[in-house]
Amino acid sequence: MDVVVIGCGAAKLNEPAKAKDLYTGQLFKLNLEYAEKFYPNTARFIFSAKYGFVETDEVLEPYNTRIGKPGSLTKPEIKMSAIHKGIIGARVILLAGRDYQKALRDCFAEFEVPFEGLQIGYRLQALNKALKEVQG
Numbered sequence: 597m598d599v600v601v602i603g604c605g606a607a608k609l610n611e612p613a614k615a616k617d618l619y620t621g622q623l624f625k626l627n628l629e630y631a632e633k634f635y636p637n638t639a640r641f642i643f644s645a646k647y648g649f650v651e652t653d654e655v656l657e658p659y660n661t662r663i664g665k666p667g668s669l670t671k672p673e674i675k676m677s678a679i680h681k682g683i684i685g686a687r688v689i690l691l692a693g694r695d696y697q698k699a700l701r702d703c704f705a706e707f708e709v710p711f712e713g714l715q716i717g718y719r720l721q722a723l724n725k726a727l728k729e730v731q732g
Contacts, residue, residue, distance in 0.1 A: 599683050600631045600640045601649070601700065603692025608658045615642045616652040623716060626723040627691040628652075630710075633730050635689060641681065643696060645669060648677025663695045671702060678703040693719075 605621035612618075616628060619642070631640050641649045645668040646659045661667040669677065678684040687706040690696060693716075701707060711719045 597683070597686045598635075598638050598689065599686045600635045600638050600689045600691065601696075602627045602631055602640065602642050603663075603690075603696045604642055604644045606660075606662065610658055612655050612657050614653050615644070615650045615656050618656050618658065623720060623723075626720060626727070629727060630723050631689075631691060633727060638689070639683070641683065643692065643700065648674060649681045649683065651681075663699050669699075671699065674699060675703050 602624065605619040605624035607621035607624075608618050609620060619625075628640075631638075640652055642652060643663075644650050644656065644659075645661050645663040645665075647654075647656055648669055650656060663669075675684065684703055685705045687708070688700070688704040689708045689710065690700065691710065692700075697707070697709060697712075711722050714722060
């Protein structure tokens with residue numbers, strides 16, 4: 597089974613919202629659009645540093661924590677979240693940075709990271725370019 601996992605973002609609404617709408621940052625929005633365009637028939641999850649793997653339509657309360665920082669999920673909690681969602685051991689396409697790769701790698705059999713190693717500015721450029729090319 598393949599799944600796309602999109603890393604959450606620091607910029608959020610100040611009220612409960614569906615996960616796909618809660619995160620308002622440009623990188624998150626482009627990652628979500630990229631996942632929708634390039635992996636339209638693949639299950640998509642957002643990885644929240646507080647809530648774990650969430651489906652895009654799950655309603656979340658806003659929070660302020662970052663992966664690997666106090667208040668974020670531990671590796672065992674991350675693994676339990678993957679088990680709970682039935683995605684443990686899946687092949688993952690991860691649209692997130694290095695901190696997410698470190699935190700999530702143990703949950704999955706295979707890991708693909710488009711734009712791996714690119715800093716945020718270059719990742720934004722690469723995402724925009726890929727999306728423009730697919731739109732024709």
